[in-house]
Structure formats: structure tokens, C-alpha cells
Amino acid sequence: MGRWEPNARERLQRSALALFAERGYDSTTAAGIAEGAGLGKSTFFRHFADKREVLFDGQEQLNEALVAAIAAAPAEAGPYEVIGLALDAMGAFFGPERLEWARQRQAVVQAHSELRERELLKIASLTEAFAGSLRARGLGATAAGVAAELGGLAFRAAFAGWIAPDNALGFPEVARRELAAVREAAASLD
């Protein structure tokens, strides 16, 4: 184990994004990312498995926060209320200090099919966490599946709305607005 490097993880993330944006994802190496952060290559690999993982850091913690929020929701809360509480909890990962990072990250991911594919896997894992937690509360499998898809949709819309250039609201506010729109749209289909 090497010596402790203050904020190494965050420095590596910032360096990676700057290089991905400047040179392109394919032309950037783990060693280059480490160098850009003023760190050694071995420090990079203590924090991330490869350069792709720099962009998908925090996935498990996000899913865990969602699962914990759903487990802690009041027994009498309906599915949409539970989804709203889960989105609130996820807001802890999307504070104002992460906004610029999130915007740059999204631009890199959208520009690369391999990264878009990985992003879909991330969303699928989030939706599965939603569905599993709702089933654990006693919701039927189909209802949990539907609620999870709608929760995932609200999350994606909230994320897109939060990083939009003209947005001034915090993630939880955008998420509540998007969830209300999804709920209204779902009711309007029938």
C-alpha cells in the first residue's frame, strides 16, 4: 500500500474528465490520468480498475442509498411516495459541488457507445434495486416492476433536468417535479 494522497480519488476523477474532454476517451490512458492529477499510475489502480470505472464510481453506494430509503419509508406510504423518498435520498449524491462534474461526465458518456452501453447497465441495476425493494415491501411483482420502471424514468429525467444548462434547482426539487410529471402521464394513459 502506497502513502496516503489527499483527495486522490477526486483528483483522479477531475483529471480523467479533463483529458477525456480534451483528447477523447480512447486516447486517454490510466497513466495519463494519474500524471494529470500529479499522482503515480499505481495510485490510479488502487482507486479504479480501469479508466472506464472512473466515470461509474459511486454506483453501488447510490443503489444502497435507494434501497435503504425504501426500506425506511413509512409502512403506509404508497408506491409513488416511496419512489419520491428514494429520489430524495439519491439527491445526496448530486449536490451543487457535483454539478459541473456531472455535466462533463454526461458529455463524455454520450459521445461513446461503449460508455452509453455501460450507462444502460447502471440504469438497469438501479431499476432492479427499485423493484427488489418495492417487492420487499409487499408490492406484487408486476406492480413493483411498473413502479421501478417509472422510478427509473423519473430518475433519468431528474438527472437530465438537473444538469440542463438553464437549471437553477437542486436535484431533489427537479426529481419531485419529474416524478409528478411521470405520475400524471401514467394516469393520463388510461
Next chain:
Amino acid sequence: MGRWEPNARERLQRSALALFAERGYDSTTAAGIAEGAGLGKSTFFRHFADKREVLFDGQEQLNEALVAAIAAAPAEAGPYEVIGLALDAMGAFFGPERLEWARQRQAVVQAHSELRERELLKIASLTEAFAGSLRARGLGATAAGVAAELGGLAFRAAFAGWIAPDNALGFPEVARRELAAVREAAASLD
């Protein structure tokens, strides 16, 4: 261009599945697939870009059938009715003669993370086709997004139900049953 090989495409698909199941996906090569089908390697590459594509053949045609069915739906049809017509049209790709292939294919895809990831991309492209076609009918963006997610969910449930070992129904019947369940579940959330 080589000489015409009767049913080469189908023979290659059957050979690929047999080898994926027997030797595993990673240990199977395009040349081995061609050999198993009694064909040359160049014939394989006239039909498929690589061994992965053998499993994802027909994706574009499936999306086109969905888009055409939605465009042809009566103007007065509601979103769920339109989704039902799209699922009916997709049934043309899932006839009884494809059932055994679909079962074997699913087992191979589920066993391999790279293939599961590619499958998610396929589902995302299907959902996008749903949403785009519904927007083209004048449905609002959020409602089209919600309907597309629910249509995609019904499709996945229909596919899983159709290939289930104890299922004796055709794809369109399973799809109608699953769509009704999704519709009922969506209404029950509120």
C-alpha cells in the same frame, strides 16, 4: 461474392447456439460456427459482423415492425391500444418455429455479462422506437416516455412468458396478457 448457400443464415444461427451451449460463448469462434454449419468462414462474415451479432440478428426489422404498426394504428386508438397493436406486429418474429431458438439464445445471453449488456442496448433501442412513434402520433414527451417504458416492460414480460418451459400460448396471446397486467398495475399505483 461466394456462391449461394441455401439457408446459410439460419444454419449459422443454429450452429452458433449449439456451440455456445456446448463449449461456451468465449471458446466458440466464427470459423467454428461456420464449420459446424458445413459452411466456410467467408460465408459467416457475409452474414454477420462477428459471433455476437448472430444472437442479435433481426433487431432492426423488429423495431421497424413496431414503428410501422404504431404509424398504422387508428387515429382514435389510445396509448395502450397502440402498444397492443405494436406487440401483435412483433409477434411475427416470435412464431412457434422460433421458440426453441429463443429459449437457447436466452440461456446463452443470460450467462454472459457482455451479452446481457448488449441485450440492454437492444431493449433501449426498442423503447426509443416506441417513444418516438408515440410522439409522432402527437402524444406529449412525458406520456410517450412513460408509455414506451411500459410497452418495453410488457414486451420483456411477454418474451419471458413465451419462452417459459410450461407456456403453451403464442407470443401475441402472452403479450396481450402481460400488457393487461402492466396496465392494471400502473393504474393500481395511484
